[in-house]
Amino acid sequence: MAIETVPLPLPPSADPSKFKDFGREVKGVNPATLTPEQFEEIKKLLYNHDALLFRNTDLIPEQQYALTKAFDPTSESYGHGNNKTGETKKSILHPDLKTIPRVPQVQLIGNGIVYNHEGLAEAKLKHPSHTTFHKTCVSEEDEAKGVTRFYRWHIDAALYDLSPPKVTTLYGINVPKGGRQTCRYDDGTGDELDVPLGTTAFVSGRTMFDILPKELKSLAVRSKVRYAPHPYVWMAPARAKSTGLGIETEGLEMSKDELPAWEESKVKVFPILWKNPVNGQLSFQVHPCGVSELLIEPLPAGASREGALFPDGAHLTDLGEVRDLLYKMQRPAIAPSLVYPHEWHEKDLVLFHNRGVLHSVVGAFKPDQVRAFHQCNLAASSDPVGPSPEDVTTWA
Template identity: 75%
Template sequence: MTITFIPLSLPATADAPKLARFGREVRGADPGNLNPEQFIEIRQALYEHDVLLFRDVTITPEQQYALTKFFDPESQTYGHGQNKTESNQKSILHPDLKTIPRVPQVQVIGNGTVYNHEGLAQAKLKHPSHATFHKTQISPKDEANGVTRFYRWHIDAALYDLSPPRVTTLYGVTVPRGSPQVCRYDDDTGDELPVPLGTTAFVSGKTMFDILPPELKSLAVRTKVKYAPHPYVWMAPARALPTGLGIESEGLELPLKELPPWEEARRKILPVLWKNPGTGQLHFQVHPCGAIELFVDALPEGAKREGALFPDGAHVTDLKEVRDLLYRMQRPAISPNLVYPHDWHEKDLVLFHNRGVLHSVVGALSEDQVRVFHQCNLAASDDPAGPSVEDVHNWA
């Protein structure tokens, strides 16, 4: 059977021309039983479209792990490590992850209590809520009327020791239905986005770079990000911005000396822009919550200096300045017209290019709204490639 790729149904809020290449529904292939030729076609489609959707499929945890591993055969460890950050009570990820015992690379995430599920006698799941992470909160009255927020825009990655996964696979086992909600940005822009209940929101890292003005393109192509050691433990006491795009600079992060043991050599320094292996295009890929320093290269010889930021290069160590610069570059791409909020149905399998998109949990669920998803991503066998010398000359 021929595989076909159908454009995703975009919400009315979307800027359709800007999202014309983003996302495809895959038909004519069983994701749990791909042959090598089909996988090559699927892999290239993922790199070209960033998000792939398989509707109404049945896939076991073993098959989901195998599919995820196809993208990086040398990988085998869950993206946050086999003991993950679940084992560290201080980690902000601790409540979110439950491991399937026989396939430890696959996690159970969701909401409510489930019993006798894939070897778990009982698992209490908690849908992440902005109320536990943002500095400010939606009023109970507004929340009762369906107002919500993005929880945290991020890349699936440990950002310490382990390399960012190439792909994440997310399978909807049990999906509660309910009234749509309105995601409010609460950043004085008036921006709002209608969303399905419990959506996962995606934005394109390529678009994030493409829409930048020249001076910020130049900065992005010359910059690397240094992440905090054990960033999810480091950030846990801090509180996020109302857009979920980074953290308030209030000095609440855990001091580095109070973190679990860490080594400087294992800290991650990654380019701001990651090169897509299938298209050669550049994607702005920064997890703003974990960033702690920026390294900016000087402009290449012959580049225009007028209006350039840090033309002679810089090492930015002031945490507020780091965050403000990243926010300035990333915020335009999460505008309502550039967000794809996926409307989940049971037996949806979504593959997303974890080195090409940012995503966020959205919404609020009550305790009786049981939601069960299987998630798999694997720490990659290499770090993402950054801009080439030619890219720097083209954009700096």
């Protein structure tokens, strides 16, 4: 049977014109037993559409790992390093992940207590909640009515030492049923989004770049971000914005002296824009919570300076200035009309291009609502590729 694709089911809130190329449901093929020819077709589909959905999939951890690894055959360890998040107690990731013992590249995530699961006698899972990460929280009364928030918009990446994974695979095993929730932005805009319980929300990095005005496109194509050493430990004492898109600047981050031992050579500096390996398009790929500095190249020779920001280049080290500028560039792309909130069903397998989208956990579960997912992504064999000289000339 030939591979078939249909568009993902968009919610009424989505602007269909912005999702023409984003996301496809794949039919007619078993992702656990792809032939080499089928995999090549799936690979092109993923890089062209950024997210693929397979329904009613039976997938054991070994198969999920093999599928994820096929996108980057020389990659080996989990995206944050096998078992490293569990050992780093101060990391904000520590409570959220449990490693499958026989396949340490696959993580068990979810909510509630899971028994006798893939070699784990008992696993206490905690669905990340904005109440433990944001500076402000929705009231208990509103939470009881189903009001919630985006937890943290991010890329799956260690952002220190290891290269960002190319692909993440998410597999729904136990999916609690429940009413819908209202995701509030609480940033003064009045924006809110109707979402299914426990959705994973996605936005396109390509769209994030495309909708920028000219002067911010020029800035993006000329800029790199420097991440803090051990960023998930560094940011742990700080608190996030109400949109989940970055950290409030209150001076709460750990000092470099307080961090675990780190090496300058392992600190990551990435271009703001990452180039798609199949179609060459540029995606705005920044994990705003972990950024500490912004490095801006001057305008290329012959470029118009009219309206240009930092035409002579700059090295921004003031954390508040860096965050404010990134927020100005990224916030438009998480508008309700540009968010795809996936409604999970049991045995859903979602593959997403981790170098082409940002995503966020959303919502909150009650302690007795048991949810179990398998997640796999692998630290890549190389860092992302940024804009070419031609790209800089075009957009700067």
